[in-house]
Amino acid sequence: MVWQTLKRWYHMLGSPRYFHTFSSRVLPWLTPIALITLLTGLVWGLAFAPSDYQQGNSYRIIFIHVPASSGALMGYMALGVSGLVAVVWRMKMAEVMLKAIAPFGAALAAISLITGSLWGKPTWGTYWQWDARMTSMLILLFMYVGVIALQNVIREPRQAARAAGLLAIVGVINVVIVKYSVEWVQTLHQGSTLKLFGESTINPAMKYPLLISMLGLWLLYAVNVLIRARSEVEWRERRSKWVQTLIRTGGK
Template identity: 90%
Template sequence: MVWQTIKRWYHMLGSPRYFYRFSSALLPWLTPIALLVFTVGIVWGLAFAPSDYQQGNSYRIIFIHVPASSGALMGYVAMGVAGLVAVVWRMKMAEVMMKAIAPFGAVLAAISLATGALWGKPTWGTYWQWDARMTSMLILLFMYVGVIALQNVIRDPRQAARAAGLLAMVGVINVVIVKYSVEWVQTLHQGSTLKLLGESTINPAMKYPLLISMLGTWLLYAVNVMVRARTEVVWRERRSKWVRKLMKDGGQ
């Protein structure tokens, strides 16, 4: 029963027309919820969470750094899955989603690196160190940029999707390296104190606003992807009857 439901949704959302209709119904609700959750998490963390007994207020950058890092990693995995579907099954919506995911993921990876550097200076005395976590995160940003470049340099959308999909799939290996680098190699970067599964070592007064900030970032990512995917769908399907009718009706 569950598998049949998943299969039905898979095929339904694989239709550009159905995805456009589905996202039209979802976005008016998802967008304000995402903005509210993100705002609550950020304000709670930056203004009301207690100071750290060692790092003082400088640690508060984690309420931006950690959500950006987690969003960049999750986004790349999603892009890798879309790349697999695009390469193996040639599904149009997988190609669209891969193209929609990449830009915001690259922005989050850049924010992660920038905030990490700002956090590193007062904490470790340096903006940058070529350790496993920082270097692999930089590679992740380059992988995002590489996917975006392939999608824009190759003129044929199907060939571009195939090339970008292959790079996205290969890059998932680096996501694993980013995630477990602090456990596999002794690095300057501290180990994980927040665990979704298992006991976290972070103070609960810091944990909950951080979790809310992360959720808000993921929701904003979803909103961004949907908006970009809708634009890409309309462009790719611009010659179809349903898009011509949509434009005639004013995009509704």
């Protein structure tokens, strides 16, 4: 039963045309939900959450730093999975996703580095340190940039997807290093205080706005990916009848 359902989903979402119809139904409500959630979390965190007893108000950078960092890491995992499916099964939608997921992920990795550095100065006394967490995060940004660059350099889209897919798969190792760098080696960066399982060690008055802005930014990431994937699908399927009709009627 479950297997059958999964197989049906795989085939449906693997079809560019089905994806296009599906995403045009999802976007009109996902977009406002993402924006409202993100703004709620940020306003709550910036103006209403209590200040930290040690850091004062500089800690409020957390409400964008942690959502951006976790988004960049999750996005890269999704990029790795798309890369694997694109390289092994040559699935068209995986190739599309490989292209759609990377840009916003790169932006989030950059945000993570910049906000982290601006938080580090008042807290640690330095903007930057070549320690494990920061260095591996910088490599994550380079991996994103590499995947995007490969796709732009190779003209033939299917070949580009193969090359970028391989690079995406290799880079997954780096995600593991980023995640565990704070536990394996001594770094300036603190360990995680937000736990999915078990008890978080962050104050609940700070935890809820953080979780809400995290959810909001992830949803906005999804919106960004859907928009990019739709244009890529329309371009790749431009000779098909359904895209031709779509253009002629100016439909969604």
